[in-house]
Amino acid sequence: MSAPHDSFATEADAAAGTEADVAASLPPTGxxxxxxxxxxxxxxxxxxxxxxxxxDVVAAEDTRRTRALAAALEVEITGRVVSNFDHNEDARAQDLLDAARTGTVLVVTDAGMPLVSDPGHSIVAAAHDAGVPVTCIPGPSAVTTALALSGLNVGHFIFDGFAPRKPGARRAWLESLAGERRAVCCFESPHRIEQLLIDAASVLGRDRRAAVCRELTKTYEEVKRGTLGELAEWAAGGVRGEITLVIEGGETEQREPEDLVGQVAELVDTGERLKDAVKRVAKEHGVKVGDLYDAALAARG
Structure with missing residues (x-):
């Protein structure tokens, strides 16, 4: 009888190997x-x-939440726990850098990946500049989770953090996305998501597809897909929880002004001035306002 193949380890050997790999994954410093x-x-x-x-040091966005996470995992934090959040991370960076020269400094946020609209940039930038090692334990991210769940065309995408709060800045941001061919992912609060969707439908077009992803991985996780117009109407009923919005990219082919004259005419029929209607449709489809205006006048005969 031939001997068992060496590549097949017993369950005990596999478990021991896994534990050793996990233990070895934490660097001695950095x-x-x-x-x-x-x-x-x-x-x-x-x-x-x-x-x-x-x-040796755990730098947490919220120390209470991090201690609660450790307790839920039945882990005892033996190192020093310090706060590291938006308003103190710049001042905290040097202390963490000093600690990282002789030991391991773990940087965590309340949920998801540090630096992705969360604290962490100050210490990582300082560590790179000082030649202190930086590594990452990958894992959950609201951005990639929402993109995967959206069911939209997200092969190419951009992430823009939190949408601007002020109306003027928000509209300017949306206008900058009018000709964007990549999907756009952003965060938004439940109190502002309705207005964001209303503005997005106005600037990007009511028919542009999007997905509102809320409470990801939680009990009441929900992904609501539809056009921006449909989602704006849905959000009018109130939306709760932490929200990640995914908006599908614009059309991959440039539209000709003559193809858009019908949309302009529909807006004019609802009472909108011709110049305003032309400006809106031109921004939605990334065409020149003057070219579309000339086409609209020509169509009127």
């Missing part, structure tokens, strides 16, 4: 960024759990 669960605790990786219990 900055370690770690993604934390968006909502479902089961998404926490073994490497995250090990890092929480082994790091």
């Amino acid at each position: 900055i370690v960024l770690a993604a934390t669960p968006l909502g479902n605790i089961a998404d926490a990786s073994p490497r995250l759990a090990h890092a929480l219990g082994s790091a």
Whole structure:
């Protein structure tokens, strides 16, 4: 009888190997960024759990939430826990950098990946400049989760953080996306999502497809897909939870002004001035206002 093939390890050997790999994944010194669960605790990786219990310093966006996460994972944090949030991370960077020269500094936020609209940039930039090692424990991210769940064409995308709060800045931002061919992903609060969708429908066109992804990985997770016009009407009923919005990119082919004259005429029929209607449609489709205006006049005969 031939001997068992060496590549097939027993379950005990596999478990021992896994534990050793996890333990070896934490460097002796440097900055370690770690993604934390968006909502479902089961998404926490073994490497995250090990890092929480082994790091010399844990720099947390909210120390209470990080301690609660460790408790849920049945992990005892043995290192020093310090706060590292938007308003103190610049001042905290030097202290964390000093600690990272002789030990491991774990950087975590409340949910998802540090630096992605969350604290972390100051210490990572300082560490790179100082030649201090930086590594990452990958994991949950609201951005990639929403893109995957959206069911839209997201092969190419951009992420723009939180949408601007002020009306003028928000509209200017949306206008900059009128000719964007890539999908756009952003965060928004439940109190402002309705107005964002209304403005997006006005600037980008009511028929542009999008998806509102809320409470990702949590009990009441929901993905609402539709056109911007449909979603704006849906949001009027109120939306709760943490929200990630995905807007599909614009048309891949440039529209000719003559093809858009009908849309201009429809807006004029509703009482909108010709110049305003032309300007809106031109922005929606990335054509020159003057060319579309001439085409609209020519169509009138």
